Amino acid sequence: MNRWPRHRRTTSLLLAAALSAVTLSACGGGGDGESASKTVTEEEIQAALDKPTELTVWSWSTSLPDVAEAFEKEHPKVKIKVENVGTGAEQYTKLQNAIKAGKGAPDLATVEYNAIPQYALTGALVDLKRFGFGDLEDQFDPAAWENVNVGGGLYELPLNAGPMALFYNKKTFDKFDIKVPTTWDEYIEAGRKLQKADPDYYISADNGNAGLTESLIWSAGGRPFKVDGDRISVDLKDAGTKKYADMYQKLLDDKLLSPIAGWSPEWFQGLTSGKIATLTSGAWMAGILKSSVPDASGDWRVAPMPSYDGESTTSVNGGSSLAMMEQGDKQAAAAAFLRYVSAEKGADITQATGSFPARSKVLQSQEFLGAKDEYFGGQQVNRVFADSLADVAEGWQYLPYDVYAVSIFNDKAGKAYTGDKTLQEGLNDWQQELVKYGKEEGFTVN
Structure with missing residues (x-):
């Protein structure tokens, strides 16, 4: 879930065609079940987890299927369908096509931090403040939090960081x-x-x-x-x-x-x-x-x-998380999974694969900072990365x-x-x- 250069090498014409279709358009509107203006309570989120539900997630993350499996064990009525429809710009092209068509978008999708404005400013993404997730700010590094806030809206909960x-x-x-x-x-x-x-x-x-x-x-x-x-x-x-x-x-x-x-x-x-x-x-x-x-x-x-x-x-160079699409009609359940991925057990699973975390409690953990990495000659590399993240302009x-x-x-x-x-x-x-x-x-x- 990182911003690697090879993931961004898609022809200009293909991207231009996809982007021009929706850059300042209406972008498909909200889901059938929940209006864009409605506030969703924690009780409603928990109730959604007790109903048979299938969520579709587009992501090239290799760790997300494991996160989905762990979530399903805790919430057996919810099924998470993780689809790799392409990496980086390839996925974005398909996402833009679904937005243009007004249908076919997933409930959630991996969106790199640099790409958030492209979708947020056109109304294609759900502002997560709708679910009260703005209250989670203290759980994340300030630089990572800044990346997911655009135009006064919150469009992801940070998962990883790229100091x-x-x-x-x-x-x-x-x-x-x-x-x-x-x-x-x-x-x-x-x-x-x-x-x-x-x-x-x-x-x-x-x-x-x-x-x-x-x-x-x-x-x-x-x-x-x-x-x-x-x-x-x-x-x-x-x-x-x-x-x-x-x-x-x-x-x-x-x-x-x-x-x-x-x-x-x-x-x-x-x-x-x-x-x-x-x-x-x-x-x-x-x-x-x-x-x-x-x-x-x-x-x-x-x-x-x-x-x-x-x-x-x-x-910073890189970083991504999950964004919620306005087309989705199962947004309460999607919010629960999104939070699980970035702020709960799912974040631990992803971190174990080598992803650099964005959560404050991990970045302040002496166990994490003091971990010696044998590939780097036993160096405590997490300290270097954490110090860099703290100094992001x-x-x-x-x-x-x-x-x-x-x-x-x-x-x-x-x-x-x-x-x-x-x-x-x-x-x-x-x-x-x-x-x-x-x-x-x-x-x-x-």
Whole structure:
């Protein structure tokens, strides 16, 4: 249930067709059984669990079927049908088609945090304050809670979080006598030292990654997207974005980044050998390394993400939970399962699979923070991730068509990674298309 770049590589035309159908449309309305304005009490939620009910959930999460099975044992009259209809953007396209048709949507669906505005601002999702779930705020990390609140509404209960950190290959760093960088200037110097020592080694790999770009702009203080209802501003030339672009341009100019495509076999080979020496990513990358780079167990470590100016300001990359669709007519039972997934036993089941939690009680648990991870040489990596999450800068907003935005990133900014344009020029091209698309969809954009 994470925001992985490979999950977001869907053609622009396919997404554009799906998004344009509903961006500012009525979006299908509420379920037959419960109106959009009705408040649902806890008594009604519990009563719904005593009635024969089948809920349909669309999700690519590998842990959710186990969560559903546990829920069914506690509530035998409720059946949970978990369907994997595609990962990331593929599922979103099908979801948009169901919204356009006014039928066929599931009761619940996995929606990544960056995609919430796309559905929430068009009325396709249920505001969970209807069930009193706004009272659960204290149970979750503030940064994760901010991600699921859009335009005054609450559209998910956070399940996992993706605080940014620096994953580095200690074996490679030791081999070339490189110190762990604490600032981006030190990171650039580490890349130069690595390349000078052996041109087959790179500080990292990047041939264009919209999610990483957004996260690095975020941590630099950039706030390029501002959304107020149907009014949007796009400014990829603000001070924070320029700070990021100036820093990253040095990595590109000095060819310190491997051009290997992320998630390719060659990329995984580079991570295994240590020739790709670092990854700046969300906490979920720990699970990817364990499952896909097992031969490098013991070689990798986790450090705080480098800063721009010595301040421990971080950002998030990834994270998702379940959102409730307005089309559903079994919303009380759906609310019970949604809460079970994020705030009750279901969250424990998901956490056990390696998902980084968003619940405050877990993030404050000394048992969790002190757990030693043998893959990372016995390091207490949860402390690094938790500290990062505590330092996430406030105020970031995603566009209400961010799924589309990231799908066209490489088309518009990709030439910056091949040296045919500067990164700022690539971001300017991206901005031009984002403004154009927003206006075509009926937003007021400047």
